Amino acid sequence: MGNSPAVIETSGLSKRFRGGQLAVNGLDLTVPRGSVFGFLGPNGSGKTTTIRMLMGLIEPTSGTARLLGSPMPKAARAVLPRVGALIEGPALYGFLSGRDNLLRYDAADPTADPRTRTARVGAALDRVGLTAAAGKKARAYSLGMKQRLGLASALLQQRELLVLDEPTNGLDPQGMREIRSLIRELAEDGTTVFLSSHLLDEIEQVCTHAAVMNQGRLVVQGEVAELAANARGRLVVTTPDTGAAARLLKERGIADVAVAGEDRVSSELPPDDMELADLNAELVRAGVRVRGFTAERASLEDAFVALTGEGFDVAG
Numbered sequence: 001m002g003n004s005p006a007v008i009e010t011s012g013l014s015k016r017f018r019g020g021q022l023a024v025n026g027l028d029l030t031v032p033r034g035s036v037f038g039f040l041g042p043n044g045s046g047k048t049t050t051i052r053m054l055m056g057l058i059e060p061t062s063g064t065a066r067l068l069g070s071p072m073p074k075a076a077r078a079v080l081p082r083v084g085a086l087i088e089g090p091a092l093y094g095f096l097s098g099r100d101n102l103l104r105y106d107a108a109d110p111t112a113d114p115r116t117r118t119a120r121v122g123a124a125l126d127r128v129g130l131t132a133a134a135g136k137k138a139r140a141y142s143l144g145m146k147q148r149l150g151l152a153s154a155l156l157q158q159r160e161l162l163v164l165d166e167p168t169n170g171l172d173p174q175g176m177r178e179i180r181s182l183i184r185e186l187a188e189d190g191t192t193v194f195l196s197s198h199l200l201d202e203i204e205q206v207c208t209h210a211a212v213m214n215q216g217r218l219v220v221q222g223e224v225a226e227l228a229a230n231a232r233g234r235l236v237v238t239t240p241d242t243g244a245a246a247r248l249l250k251e252r253g254i255a256d257v258a259v260a261g262e263d264r265v266s267s268e269l270p271p272d273d274m275e276l277a278d279l280n281a282e283l284v285r286a287g288v289r290v291r292g293f294t295a296e297r298a299s300l301e302d303a304f305v306a307l308t309g310e311g312f313d314v315a316g
């Protein structure tokens, strides 16, 4: 089972909390080995609850979860040493330095060789860009530095699977870029990475696969490129003559024409038998001053809106 192509597989996985809240509802999730898998959904959609079940931290109410081919939480002892995890922010000792936190964390791992500990900790600090700050007490770290230190703790050992809950939470844009490129590097080294996020563009930039959660249910899962391809792109015309442009597009039978701001009209793309260049020429002939005319690629956000009929609007 260890070589099963899916590193995470759930079937009908559900969690109802004592208060009655159905946080996860009949989840069938398949995470292929070697993928960078984005687990996406607005706040409260059930991502953390799912991850906690996957890691054997809480019991499902019903359904099953397999991690690296073995059932959870039953096989937790055998499986978890092969999985690096960063969940709900790292548990750090503020009075210890970053380096000492990692040394302590490594020492708590019975499979970690003490003779190579210092080198392992040094390499992990280096990997997340904390070497210069390694001697500082963790309580003096910024949120982003704490997040990196947590990530370093998940990188002390070579793992088959890394599970990261909102790994870029609290990071500035530069920090986010660094974590994203680190995730890509890890994936190139053969680690499967499963990360949750409420940021669509983050998932688009770093993930090969994604699953979208909404109110405890799986909306869709698959390859990111395919998910985005299923949503049609949009036509965007930049012009000061928005009224005339919108009128002409509507007359030509183009759907969902909308004026956005002072100089933008957008719509669905015309049907395949209508040449974009002809449409552009027609606008110009009608006296519309066309400054820009583009068919914008569909994004994962478009796909999400198309699938749920809602904007991906999250708090925080």
Ligand SMILES: Nc1ncnc2c1ncn2[C@@H]1O[C@H](COP(=O)(O)OP(=O)(O)OP(=O)(O)O)[C@@H](O)[C@H]1O
Residues within 6 Å of the ligand: 017, 018, 019, 021, 022, 023, 041, 042, 043, 044, 045, 046, 047, 048, 049, 050, 198
């Ligand atoms: N221990 C708990 N007891 C009762 N309800 C809970 C508990 N943990 C989570 N919930 C509820 O379950 C739902 C899903 O929460 P969860 O934390 O899994 O969502 P999430 O997608 O991870 O969101 P976030 O990004 O905000 O963490 C929420 O409505 C939340 O209030």
